[in-house]
Amino acid sequence: MKLSVSHAEDSEFTSGLRGFFEYRDLGIKEATDGRFGAHVIRAVPGQHAVGDRHVHELEFQMVYILKGxxxxxxxxxxxxxxxxxxxxxxxxxxxxxxxAYSDDLEMIEIVLPAEFETLEVAE
Incomplete structure (x- = not known):
């Protein structure tokens, strides 16, 4: 494992799993050789949740709401x-x-492992 330091001014938000969210990688995946992942996730203003019911094939997932x-x-x-x-x-x-979510939503997500499958499930 390696030391990882992430500064907001050095990072950018990119698209990811859900099109109505943007993701900022916090560098944990690289520092832990893929064992863990961590992101700041924020809402794309003006978009609305259109997520289907789904499951993630992973060992751990935690979400902490920063704003909204x-x-x-x-x-x-x-x-x-x-x-x-x-x-x-x-x-x-x-x-x-x-x-649903507020336009100013920001949250931190921590997962184990960093890469995992997402599968839709029937309602």
């Missing part, structure tokens, strides 16, 4: 609204869906 709010649906729980300061551990393989 997001509404998820989780199988077995239903709708959950997360706001600034909220944290959720999404268990491996839990079906979920992004339903």
């Amino acid at each position: 709010w997001v509404n998820f649906w989780y199988e077995g729980t239903g709708e959950v609204t997360l706001k600034a300061g909220s944290c959720v551990h999404q268990p491996p393989g839990i079906p979920h869906q992004e339903l």
